[in-house]
Amino acid sequence: GAVVSQHPSRVICKSGTSVKIECRSLDFQATTMFWYRQFPKQSLMLMATSNEGSKATYEQGVEKDKFLINHASLTLSTLTVTSAHPEDSSFYICSARDSKTTNEKLFFGSGTQLSVL
Amino acid sequence: GENVEQHPSTLSVQEGDSAVIKCTYSDSASNYFPWYKQELGKRPQLIIDIRSNVGEKKDQRIAVTLNKTAKHFSLHITETQPEDSAVYFCAAKGDLTGGGNKLTFGTGTQLKVEL
Numbered sequence: 001g002a003v004v005s006q007h008p009s010r011v012i013c014k015s016g017t018s019v020k021i022e023c024r025s026l027d028f029q030a031t032t033m034f035w036y037r038q039f040p041k042q043s044l045m046l047m048a049t050s051n052e053g054s055k056a057t058y059e060q061g062v063e064k065d066k067f068l069i070n071h072a073s074l075t076l077s078t079l080t081v082t083s084a085h086p087e088d089s090s091f092y093i094c095s096a097r098d099s100k101t102t103n104e105k106l107f108f109g110s111g112t113q114l115s116v117l
Numbered sequence: 118g119e120n121v122e123q124h125p126s127t128l129s130v131q132e133g134d135s136a137v138i139k140c141t142y143s144d145s146a147s148n149y150f151p152w153y154k155q156e157l158g159k160r161p162q163l164i165i166d167i168r169s170n171v172g173e174k175k176d177q178r179i180a181v182t183l184n185k186t187a188k189h190f191s192l193h194i195t196e197t198q199p200e201d202s203a204v205y206f207c208a209a210k211g212d213l214t215g216g217g218n219k220l221t222f223g224t225g226t227q228l229k230v231e232l
Contacts, residue, residue, distance in 0.1 A: 046221070111158075
């Protein structure tokens with residue numbers, strides 16, 4: 001199946017710093033990627049839809065200036081958590097589907113565990 | 118928007134027994150329903166999916182049924198094994214605007230298969 005690569009897998013940072021997370025589709029092109037946030041023992045909550053070459057679409061309640069998304073190519077989307085604070089600590093995970101097919105299957109990256117001290 | 122409810126939140130079964138997880142959705146326009154298995158700290162893995170033009174789909178020990186009228190779908194795992202222990206999420210594709218395949222996830226079911 002399609003492979004989605006996500007880096008880094010784990011980040012520990014100080015409060016106030018920014019953290020960038022990368023999501024790559026390795027063997028397919030993705031005009032759209034999705035960023036989710038997952039708290040321990042909870043479901044995946046969609047944060048935003050990343051659109052190649054245009055602005056991301058954010059879900060209600062998600063601060064776009066806090067969570068910057070860039071989708072500059074058909075295989076790469078990045079999520080930057082700006083001025084991170086302890087409450088931003090969470091598991092962030094991206095997903096993508098092959099935009100050249102009608103296959104609706106979504107494939108997930110391996111996730112990034114962010115810990116803000 | 119779409120709302121997906123999932124039950125039960127936890128499920129313990131004996132090895133070899135069957136496990137059933139149920140989900141309901143709110144958006145009658147939803148037409149794609151995948152199921153994901155997630156082990157602790159790892160990515161969700163797609164295990165089976167069904168489209169709204171199909172009532173049932175089976176893949177070895179796993180099956181999914183869909184009732185469009187009632188807006189609910191279920192995951193059935195037969196002959197459970199310890200390696201089936203994980204969190205299972207159902208999902209529904211609801212909002213067709215703003216990006217197409219936007220999935221809404223259920224709250225998850227922690228399945229434990231005991232020896």
